[in-house]
Structures are given as C-alpha cells and as structure tokens.
Amino acid sequence: MSQDSINLGSEGTAFPFNVIGDNVEGTIMKMEEVQQTDMDSGMPATWSDGSPKMMWRVILQTSLRDGPDDDGKRSVYLRGSKKPESKSTMAAALVAVKRATGSAHLQRGGWLKMIYSGNGVPPKRGYSPPKEYESDYRAPGPVAVDLGGQPAQQPAYSPAPAHQPSYATGGSVGSGGQPAPMPEPPF
Numbered sequence: 378m379s380q381d382s383i384n385l386g387s388e389g390t391a392f393p394f395n396v397i398g399d400n401v402e403g404t405i406m407k408m409e410e411v412q413q414t415d416m417d418s419g420m421p422a423t424w425s426d427g428s429p430k431m432m433w434r435v436i437l438q439t440s441l442r443d444g445p446d447d448d449g450k451r452s453v454y455l456r457g458s459k460k461p462e463s464k465s466t467m468a469a470a471l472v473a474v475k476r477a478t479g480s481a482h483l484q485r486g487g488w489l490k491m492i493y494s495g496n497g498v499p500p501k502r503g504y505s506p507p508k509e510y511e512s513d514y515r516a517p518g519p520v521a522v523d524l525g526g527q528p529a530q531q532p533a534y535s536p537a538p539a540h541q542p543s544y545a546t547g548g549s550v551g552s553g554g555q556p557a558p559m560p561e562p563p564f
Contacts, residue, residue: 390443392451394493394508401451402490402513403437408483410434413456432456432467437489453491457507464509466491473512488515 392401413422413430422430433455441449457465461472469491474483483489490513496506 400492403439405487406438407436469510469512473514477514478516484516486517
C-alpha cells in the first residue's frame with residue numbers, strides 16, 4: 378500500500394509526572410490502545426494467561442513548548458485499575474469522565490487535565506510507592522472511547538456556551554460549542 382505522506386514526528390512526547398503536583402492539560406487529539414511494556418524486561422507486558430496488558434495512549438494538544446520545533450503535543454498513558462481508590466491514571470480519568478458526562482466515554486476533542494497528586498503505599502517491601510493521580514475532564518463532542526469495558530455509544534451532548542475558552546490553545550470555542558478547528562500539521 379502506498380501513501381502520499383507519513384508523519385515522522387513523535388506524535389506527543391510522554392509527559393513525565395516527575396514531582397507531586399506536576400500536571401498537564403489540553404485538548405484530546407488522538408486516542409489509541411497500545412500494549413504496556415514490562416518494566417523489568419522491556420518486553421511487551423502480558424497477563425498470566427498470555428494475553429497482552431493494554432493501556433490507552435492519549436495525545437493532548439497543550440500550550441507547552443520546549444523549543445521552536447515543539448508542537449506542544451504531549452502523551453499521557455491511562456493504565457492501572459479502574460477502581461477509584463487505586464488513583465491510577467485510568468481510575469483518575471474514569472472518575473473525571475463519569476463526573477463530567479455520567480458515562481465512561483472519553484472523547485476526542487474533549488479537554489483533559491492529569492495531576493500527579495501523591496504517592497500510595499508500596500505493594501511490597503523494597504518497591505517504590507505507586508504514583509496517584511487526579512483528573513478533570515470536559516467533553517465537547519460525540520466521538521467516544523469507552524473506558525468502562527462496554528461498547529461505546531454516542532453520548533448525549535449539550536454544547537457549551539460559545540464564549541468558553543479552548544484550554545489547550547488559548548483560543549475560543551467555535552459556533553455550537555464545538556472547539557475551534559486545530560490547523561493540520563504541514564507534513
């Protein structure tokens with residue numbers, strides 16, 4: 378299969394969450410399910426039955442820039458338990474999405490903020506404590522990925538006021554409450 382062009386860019390540097398309080402926010406540009414990597418071996422991670430351990434890679438368009446060639450895209454990875462008490466990235470996002478929409482539908486074009494809020498209790502002696510997260514979410518449109526394990530359905534949508542800011546770009550929301558369109562990259 379031939380293509381007219383391919384994107385050689387990084388499609389979003391992973392946001393590191395190094396220090397408690399680190400946070401990233403922006404408009405959700407892309408979501409993809411990817412296999413986790415085993416931290417010890419560097420190999421693709423699997424469950425005991427051999428099935429792959431999956432997670433969601435969410436690419437945010439942020440206002441962050443680390444230089445003139447930085448497009449501001451940052452990736453966050455939603456993984457871990459969906460139970461709210463785990464405070465994993467997956468649980469934090471799911472709580473925020475349910476609070477905002479009443480469903481488990483994370484939407485492209487929505488606004489997501491992830492915050493490294495603290496450390497949990499190490500699972501075993503000698504292990505590092507797990508990072509804990511909080512999240513905020515605002516849903517703008519009907520394209521959804523279900524984080525609750527159910528088939529995605531088109532959620533009800535009520536548009537935001539036309540004067541609401543677009544948090545990732547500093548711009549404004551277009552007519553009908555939809556975000557103003559992002560320009561396509563030149564490649």
